[in-house]
Amino acid sequence: DGGITQSPKYLFRKEGQNVTLSCEQNLNHDAMYWYRQDPGQGLRLIYYSQIVNDFQKGDIAEGYSVSREKKESFPLTVTSAQKNPTAFYLCASSWNTGELFFGEGSRLTVL
Amino acid sequence: GQNIDQPTEMTATEGAIVQINCTYQTSGFNGLFWYQQHAGEAPTFLSYNVLDGLEEKGRFSSFLSRSKGYSYLLLKELQMKDSASYLCAVRDQVRGSYIPTFGRGTSLIVHP
Numbered sequence: 001d002g003g004i005t006q007s008p009k010y011l012f013r014k015e016g017q018n019v020t021l022s023c024e025q026n027l028n029h030d031a032m033y034w035y036r037q038d039p040g041q042g043l044r045l046i047y048y049s050q051i052v053n054d055f056q057k058g059d060i061a062e063g064y065s066v067s068r069e070k071k072e073s074f075p076l077t078v079t080s081a082q083k084n085p086t087a088f089y090l091c092a093s094s095w096n097t098g099e100l101f102f103g104e105g106s107r108l109t110v111l
Numbered sequence: 112g113q114n115i116d117q118p119t120e121m122t123a124t125e126g127a128i129v130q131i132n133c134t135y136q137t138s139g140f141n142g143l144f145w146y147q148q149h150a151g152e153a154p155t156f157l158s159y160n161v162l163d164g165l166e167e168k169g170r171f172s173s174f175l176s177r178s179k180g181y182s183y184l185l186l187k188e189l190q191m192k193d194s195a196s197y198l199c200a201v202r203d204q205v206r207g208s209y210i211p212t213f214g215r216g217t218s219l220i221v222h223p
Binding site: 033035040041042043044045048050056058088090096097099100101102103104105 | 115141142144146151152153154155156159198200208209210211212213214215216218
């Protein structure tokens, strides 16, 4: 079945560590996105990519990095520079003008 | 960029009808989405409007007025399982790309 898969579902990080969240899709979508959601908040855009080997900063890119080496994959690294990384992270994909399809999310907690 | 405004919380009774409003300001409008999100889960797509008017899909309908920068999601025959957060998202043109931006969401509580 086609879909979008995020892993891990839960992740704990010590302060000062980098962590990478995986996002894979087999929907043949061109566009992929990373959003962050804090309690009681909407989704805020971290990074997006419209095509392989190209990506753009969203509204809250500081402290994060991404790569888009393959169409199917858009991993997000949360670096130690991100001062408040505890959040629910959602990856999504779409045709460029279509609805977003979301993964199940990754919940990151900093210890 | 854009400014998207929705009520923070609404309550309604099982079997009733509820309307969730969304207002927005944007410079390059290219469609409005409504998503449903249950606690701890990913959002799921409900509706998409790009032209003015009403789109109906079962118990859910969505309306758009581009001139007023206004949309609403109408939920009929409410069920307990409709208790969730409802997210309004506007897609507009950013640096040549069409990117959806989300409002803060409306938490709907359905009680018996």
